[in-house]
Amino acid sequence: MNIIVVGLSHKTASVDIREKVAFSPNSIEKPLRELVSLDGIVEGVIVSTCNRVEIYATTRDIAGGIARIRRFIADYHHLAYNLLEPHLYSYHGEEAIRHVFRVASSLDSMVVGEPQILGQIKTSYGYAAEYKSSGIILNRFLHKAFSVAKRVRTETKIASSAVSVSFAAVELARKIFGNLNDKTVLLIGAGEMCELAARHFLTNGAKGVMVTNRTFERAQKLADEFSGEAIPFDELFLHLHKADIVLTSTGAPHAIITPPDLEEVIKRRRMRPMFLIDIAVPRDIDPAVNEMDAVYLYDMDDLQQVVAANLEGRMQEADKAEAIIAEEIIQFYKWVGTLEVTPTIVALRNRFDELRRAELERTLAGWKDAPPDAEKRLEALTSAFMNKLLHQPTVVLKKAGQGNRNDLYLDALRALFDLELGSTDTDDSLELEE
Amino acid sequence: MTEISFYLTLALYGLAALAYLACLLRANPCQATIARRILVVGFLTHCLAVIHRFIAAGHLPITNMHESLSFFALSIVGIYLYFEVRYKVSTLGSFVVPFALLIILGAGLVPTTIKPLNPALQSAWIYSHTILAFGAYSFFTISCAVAILFLIQSHFLKKKHLGNLFLKLPSLDILDEIGYRCLAFGFPMLTVAIITGAIWASRAWGSYWSWDPKESWSLITWFIYAALLHGRLTTGWRGKRAAILTIIGFLIMLFTFIGVNLWLPGLHSYT
Numbered sequence: 001m002n003i004i005v006v007g008l009s010h011k012t013a014s015v016d017i018r019e020k021v022a023f024s025p026n027s028i029e030k031p032l033r034e035l036v037s038l039d040g041i042v043e044g045v046i047v048s049t050c051n052r053v054e055i056y057a058t059t060r061d062i063a064g065g066i067a068r069i070r071r072f073i074a075d076y077h078h079l080a081y082n083l084l085e086p087h088l089y090s091y092h093g094e095e096a097i098r099h100v101f102r103v104a105s106s107l108d109s110m111v112v113g114e115p116q117i118l119g120q121i122k123t124s125y126g127y128a129a130e131y132k133s134s135g136i137i138l139n140r141f142l143h144k145a146f147s148v149a150k151r152v153r154t155e156t157k158i159a160s161s162a163v164s165v166s167f168a169a170v171e172l173a174r175k176i177f178g179n180l181n182d183k184t185v186l187l188i189g190a191g192e193m194c195e196l197a198a199r200h201f202l203t204n205g206a207k208g209v210m211v212t213n214r215t216f217e218r219a220q221k222l223a224d225e226f227s228g229e230a231i232p233f234d235e236l237f238l239h240l241h242k243a244d245i246v247l248t249s250t251g252a253p254h255a256i257i258t259p260p261d262l263e264e265v266i267k268r269r270r271m272r273p274m275f276l277i278d279i280a281v282p283r284d285i286d287p288a289v290n291e292m293d294a295v296y297l298y299d300m301d302d303l304q305q306v307v308a309a310n311l312e313g314r315m316q317e318a319d320k321a322e323a324i325i326a327e328e329i330i331q332f333y334k335w336v337g338t339l340e341v342t343p344t345i346v347a348l349r350n351r352f353d354e355l356r357r358a359e360l361e362r363t364l365a366g367w368k369d370a371p372p373d374a375e376k377r378l379e380a381l382t383s384a385f386m387n388k389l390l391h392q393p394t395v396v397l398k399k400a401g402q403g404n405r406n407d408l409y410l411d412a413l414r415a416l417f418d419l420e421l422g423s424t425d426t427d428d429s430l431e432l433e434e
Numbered sequence: 435m436t437e438i439s440f441y442l443t444l445a446l447y448g449l450a451a452l453a454y455l456a457c458l459l460r461a462n463p464c465q466a467t468i469a470r471r472i473l474v475v476g477f478l479t480h481c482l483a484v485i486h487r488f489i490a491a492g493h494l495p496i497t498n499m500h501e502s503l504s505f506f507a508l509s510i511v512g513i514y515l516y517f518e519v520r521y522k523v524s525t526l527g528s529f530v531v532p533f534a535l536l537i538i539l540g541a542g543l544v545p546t547t548i549k550p551l552n553p554a555l556q557s558a559w560i561y562s563h564t565i566l567a568f569g570a571y572s573f574f575t576i577s578c579a580v581a582i583l584f585l586i587q588s589h590f591l592k593k594k595h596l597g598n599l600f601l602k603l604p605s606l607d608i609l610d611e612i613g614y615r616c617l618a619f620g621f622p623m624l625t626v627a628i629i630t631g632a633i634w635a636s637r638a639w640g641s642y643w644s645w646d647p648k649e650s651w652s653l654i655t656w657f658i659y660a661a662l663l664h665g666r667l668t669t670g671w672r673g674k675r676a677a678i679l680t681i682i683g684f685l686i687m688l689f690t691f692i693g694v695n696l697w698l699p700g701l702h703s704y705t
Binding site for chain 1: 587591592594596600603604605606607608669670671672673674675
C-alpha cells in the first residue's frame with residue numbers, strides 16, 4: 001500500500017486557478033465518495049484551503065492512482081485537464097510523507113509558521129473520518145502529521161514571533177505593559193488597519209476602546225461595533241490621557257499630536273507609559289514624541305521592519321523544523337513497511353496451517369487402531385514443526401519490512417506459495433509501534 | 435562545618451550565576467528552572483553556614499567584613515528568589531545573582547576569624563538595626579538591577595532594536611512594579627534602621643547622632659531614596675530619570691556599606 005499526494009498550492013497556481021478547484025466543505029461528501037470509488041484508490045482525504053487544494057490517498061498502483069486523481073480533480077470541477085495539468089504536483093513514498101508533514105507544520109505556507117493550516121487539515125481529516133473515506137493508513141498518517149506539527153511548534157521558534165503588523169503591535173504592547181487586561185485602546189480615525197489592530201488588542205485582553213473621528217457618526221458606528229465609547233474629535237485631548245494604547249490613521253495632512261500636546265497628557269497619566277501606533281501616511285504623530293520619557297511611538301515602517309525581522313527569524317527556524325521532520329519520516333516509514341509485510345506473513349501461516357490440518361485429518365481417518373492420545377500428539381508435533389519452519393522467514397520478513405527491500409521478498413513469497421491477500425485491513429494488534 | 439557550607443555556597447552561587455547567564459545568552463526560550471534550583475540549594479547551604487556561625491560566635495554574625503558581606507549576599511538571594519517566583523522574571527537573576535556571587539567572593543577573600551563582640555554593642559538592638567539595614571540594602575540592590583533592565587528595555591523599545599535580549603527581558607510595567615516594591619519595602623526599613631541605630635548609639639555611645647561617616651552617608655542615601663519615593667507618590671515619577679537616580683542611589687548605598695568601612699574610619703569601623 002502506498003501513500004500518494006496530488007494537489008496544487010499558492011506556489012504552483014495563482015488564485016484564479018485555485019478558486020476553480022476548491023472543494024466546498026458544505027458539499028465535501030460527494031467528492032470524497034467519488035474519490036474512494038476511483039479504480040485502485042483505497043483511502044482518501046481532501047484538503048481545500050484558500051492557498052492549497054490537495055488530495056491524500058492510498059493505492060496499490062502508484063502511477064495509475066496518481067493519474068486517476070489528477071484527472072479526478074479536473075473532471076470534478078469540469079475543467080480541461082491540459083489547463084490544470086501544469087499546476088499540479090504529485091508525490092509518492094517518502095516524498096509524499098515529507099510533503100504532508102511540511103504542510104501540517106506550516107513550512108509550506110505562504111507565511112511560514114502561520115498557525116491556521118494545521119486546524120484546516122484537522123477539519124479536512126474530520127470530514128474524511130466522518131464519511132469513512134479514510135482508513136487505517138491515512139488515519140495513522142495524519143495523526144502522525146499532527147504530532148509532528150506539534151513537535152515543530154514546541155521545539156522551534158517558528159511560530160513564536162508576530163508576522164503581521166497588527167500582531168506585532170500586540171506583541172510590542174505586551175513588552176511595555178506586561179498584560180493588557182486593564183488597558184484602554186484609543187482609535188483616532190477609522191482605517192481598516194486600525195480596526196484590525198484594535199480587534200487584536202481586544203481579543204488579547206484589552207479592557208476598552210475609545211473611538212474618535214472627524215465625522216462623529218463614523219466614530220459612533222465603530223464604537224458600537226467594539227461596544228466602546230465615541231468621542232468628538234475636538235475633545236480628543238480631554239480624553240487622550242485615559243488611553244494606554246493609541247492607534248491613529250487619519251487623513252490629516254499635518255501631525256495632530258505633537259510633543260507639547262503630550263506633555264500635559266503624560267503628567268495627567270502620572271508618567272505611566274503610553275504606546276502610540278501611527279499607521280497614517282502622512283504621519284499623524286510628530287516623530288519627536290518618541291524622545292519623550294514614557295512615550296513609545298511606532299509608525300507603519302517600524303512595525304513592518306519588526307515583521308520582516310521576525311519572518312527572517314522564522315526562516316532560520318525552518319531548518320530545525322526540517323530536521324525534526326526527517327527524523328519523523330524514518331519512524332513513520334518503518335510502520336508503513338510492516339503494514340506491507342504483516343498480511344503476507346498471515347497469509348503464509350494460513351496456507352501452511354491449512355495444509356497441515358488437511359494432512360492431519362487424512363492420517364487420522366485412515367488409522368484404525370490409533371491410541372486415544374494420537375490426535376493430541378500429532379497435533380502437537382505438526383504445530384511445532386510448522387512453527388519452527390516458519391520462524392526464520394517471519395523474522396527476516398519483519399526485518400525487511402523496515403528497510404527498502406521488502407518488495408523482493410514479498411513478491412517471491414507470494415509467487416512461490418501462491419498467496420492471495422484477502423484484504424488490506426490489518427489487525428491493529430499487529431501494528432508495530434514506533 | 436561552617437567553612438564547608440560557606441564554600442559549598444560559593445560554588446553553588448557560581449554555578450547558578452553561570453546558569454542564569456547561559457539562559458540569558460541562549461538563543462532559544464529558556465525558563466531558567468535549573469538555575470533557580472541551584473540557587474535555592476545554594477541559599478539553603480548559605481543559611482546553614484550563617485546559622486553555624488551564629489552558634490559558634492554566640493551573636494548575630496554581622497560584626498566584621500566577612501560576616502557582613504556574607505549576610506548581605508544571603509539577603510539579596512533570599513529577596514531575589516521571592517521576586518523571581520512572584521513575578522516569574524528569571525532574566526533579573528542574570529544580573530542579581532552574579533552580583534551576589536561577587537559579594538560572597540569578597541566575603542571569602544577577607545579574614546574569616548570570629549572576634550568577640552565589643553561589649554559596647556552587646557545589646558538586642560543589634561538585631562533590629564543590622565537586619566533592617568541589610569534588608570534595605572538588599573532591596574535597593576534589586577531595585578538597581580531592575581532599573582538597569584528598565585533602561586535597557588526602554589532603550590530597545592525607543593530605538594526599535596528588538597533582538598533576542600529584548601524578547602527575554604520582562605515588560606516595562608513589571609520592571610516598574612518590582613522597582614516600586616523594592617523602594618516601598620527598602621525605604622521604611624532604612625528609616626527604621628537609622629532610628630534604631632540612633633537609639634542604640636545613645637545607649638552605647640551616649641549620643642544619638644555623632645556625624646560618624648557611616649551616619650552621614652546613610653543620611654545621604656536616605657535622602658536620595660526619600661526623593662525617589664516622594665516623586666513616585668506625588669507625581670507618579672518613574673521612567674528613565676527615576677531609573678538613573680535609583681542606580682545613583684545604589685552606588686552611594688554601596689559606598690555607605692563598604693566604602694565607608696574601607697576608607698573612612700569612624701565609630702562603625704568594626705562592622
